[in-house]
Amino acid sequence: MKRRQFLQSAAFIGAGTLILPRTTLFGANAPSNKLNIALIGTWGRGEAHFGSISTENVVALCDVNEEHLAFGARKFPNAKTYVDWRQCLDQKDINAVVCCTADHTHAFVANWAMNRGQHVYCEKPLANSVEEARVVRANFLKNKTKLATQCGTQRHEHENFNRVRELIRDGAIGELESVCAWGDRQIPRPGYLPAEGEPPKHLHYDLWIGPSPMHPYNPGYFKGGPGMNCLSWNMYWDFGSGQVGDMGSHTMDLAWNAIDPTLPTSAEAKGDPVHPEVTPVKLQMHFEHPANDWRPAIRVSWYQGKVFPENPVSYVDLTKVGHGAMFEGSKGFLVCDFTSRVLLPGRKGGDLTYYKPRPKDALLPPMGGFQKQWITACKGDLKTSCDFEYSGNMIEQMMLGLVAYRVGKKIKYDGAAGKVIDHPEANELLSRKYRPGWTLNG
Numbered sequence: 080m081k082r083r084q085f086l087q088s089a090a091f092i093g094a095g096t097l098i099l100p101r102t103t104l105f106g107a108n109a110p111s112n113k114l115n116i117a118l119i120g121t122w123g124r125g126e127a128h129f130g131s132i133s134t135e136n137v138v139a140l141c142d143v144n145e146e147h148l149a150f151g152a153r154k155f156p157n158a159k160t161y162v163d164w165r166q167c168l169d170q171k172d173i174n175a176v177v178c179c180t181a182d183h184t185h186a187f188v189a190n191w192a193m194n195r196g197q198h199v200y201c202e203k204p205l206a207n208s209v210e211e212a213r214v215v216r217a218n219f220l221k222n223k224t225k226l227a228t229q230c231g232t233q234r235h236e237h238e239n240f241n242r243v244r245e246l247i248r249d250g251a252i253g254e255l256e257s258v259c260a261w262g263d264r265q266i267p268r269p270g271y272l273p274a275e276g277e278p279p280k281h282l283h284y285d286l287w288i289g290p291s292p293m294h295p296y297n298p299g300y301f302k303g304g305p306g307m308n309c310l311s312w313n314m315y316w317d318f319g320s321g322q323v324g325d326m327g328s329h330t331m332d333l334a335w336n337a338i339d340p341t342l343p344t345s346a347e348a349k350g351d352p353v354h355p356e357v358t359p360v361k362l363q364m365h366f367e368h369p370a371n372d373w374r375p376a377i378r379v380s381w382y383q384g385k386v387f388p389e390n391p392v393s394y395v396d397l398t399k400v401g402h403g404a405m406f407e408g409s410k411g412f413l414v415c416d417f418t419s420r421v422l423l424p425g426r427k428g429g430d431l432t433y434y435k436p437r438p439k440d441a442l443l444p445p446m447g448g449f450q451k452q453w454i455t456a457c458k459g460d461l462k463t464s465c466d467f468e469y470s471g472n473m474i475e476q477m478m479l480g481l482v483a484y485r486v487g488k489k490i491k492y493d494g495a496a497g498k499v500i501d502h503p504e505a506n507e508l509l510s511r512k513y514r515p516g517w518t519l520n521g
């Protein structure tokens with residue numbers, strides 16, 4: 080670089096003080112351009128991030144389970160260790176956070192981190208209530224020019240997400256009318272587990288409960304294998320949102336990515352009888368979404384627990400697709416799962432003459448690794464596929480569906496205000512009550 084160009088790309092502040100652009104001088108992977116990452120939740124899903132964050136400086140580790148913390152520390156021996164994420168996030172050199180805790184603390188960690196100027200990768204589901212989704216999104220939007228965020232729906236990296244979006248946008252099924260997504264997992268639970276024994280010394284159970292109401296310890300909440308333990312606690316209202324937040328985050332993403340939605344104007348749902356302690360296994364939720372600049376108003380639906388949408392034609396059996404989505408348009412259907420798709424241009428006029436496949440050079444480009452996209456974004460343009468606006472809207476819809484399910488009525492929603500318009504009792508369910516000492520937006 081010539082001296083004049085070099086000086087043009089640098090910035091001066093005050094007399095004689097020169098700020099040098101880091102990437103110009105050192106390159107994206109130079110030691111001086113590494114992120115200082117805190118990993119919160121250092122086992123299970125946390126381990127799935129070891130590879131992607133090990134290119135950076137992992138400076139802090141936090142886990143409420145000291146054995147799991149030691150597991151993380153064996154991989155990242157130079158990191159400081161914590162059992163309370165609130166103390167961890169106050170470590171001054173942290174500039175990026177990966178959160179893999181239980182669902183009921185995701186929004187807390189995400190907000191606290193953004194409020195401290197830290198980039199965030201947060202495992203799905205991003206929030207556990209409508210209010211949590213809104214606060215996380217608002218904090219992101221406030222910091223959008225400074226922070227990169229990504230919600231952990233890593234299946235989004237499959238190229239099928241782009242292909243599905245292109246088919247819908249290019250009109251392969253005509254004008255879009257509705258889309259539904261579903262997941263067939265069933266994890267029935269009778270209710271919170273009874274008290275059984277004392278928490279082991281290495282587990283800070285009170286911190287694990289965190290902001291949620293206290294429930295007695297039972298080893299059953301911790302019996303799952305690495306990366307699967309979430310299934311031991313996520314069916315309980317105070318710890319998760321069942322399959323709505325779990326596989327719902329991944330599978331609704333298939334639909335969400337192709338429809339450019341904002342927030343729904345209504346929600347209705349039905350399923351298993353409402354239980355005060357556990358989330359439903361069988362459930363269907365339906366939402367009305369307003370028109371946008373390329374499609375009319377549409378209906379968006381979620382089905383779970385072996386409740387499926389109606390087959391598009393008798394010889395396509397949706398029950399064979401464990402987790403999938405179906406788009407319905409004026410000229411046909413598109414059925415897909417995470418990695419494949421089937422076009423059914425079977426409706427009146429569905430002769431495909433109206434549809435021109437994109438030339439190869441107009442295809443949406445592959446995103447590369449999903450976690451890597453966030454790391455690159457933190458160091459550069461801050462652009463990610465599943466930032467907290469995109470994913471915040473999606474989880475707000477899903478949490479609103481659970482509110483409609485609990486009140487047992489179709490509810491009208493004002494997304495700008497974050498209020499249910501016609502059933503005041505539903506507004507009580509948009510937020511959660513936290514234990515004293517825990518602040519969502521601290």
Ligand SMILES: NC(=O)c1ccc[n+]([C@@H]2O[C@H](COP(=O)([O-])OP(=O)(O)OC[C@H]3O[C@@H](n4cnc5c(N)ncnc54)[C@H](O)[C@@H]3O)[C@@H](O)[C@H]2O)c1
Binds near residue numbers: 142179204305308
């Ligand atoms: N993206 C995916 O495909 C995927 C896959 C599995 C799990 N997940 C998500 O990852 C999260 C963790 O799931 P898991 O199965 O690993 O659960 P887990 O119960 O094993 O928890 C993971 C780790 O976090 C620790 N932890 C829990 N609460 C904490 C807190 N408040 N502070 C610090 N550490 C805490 C646990 O002790 C454990 O070591 C869940 O939200 C789940 O939905 C995502």
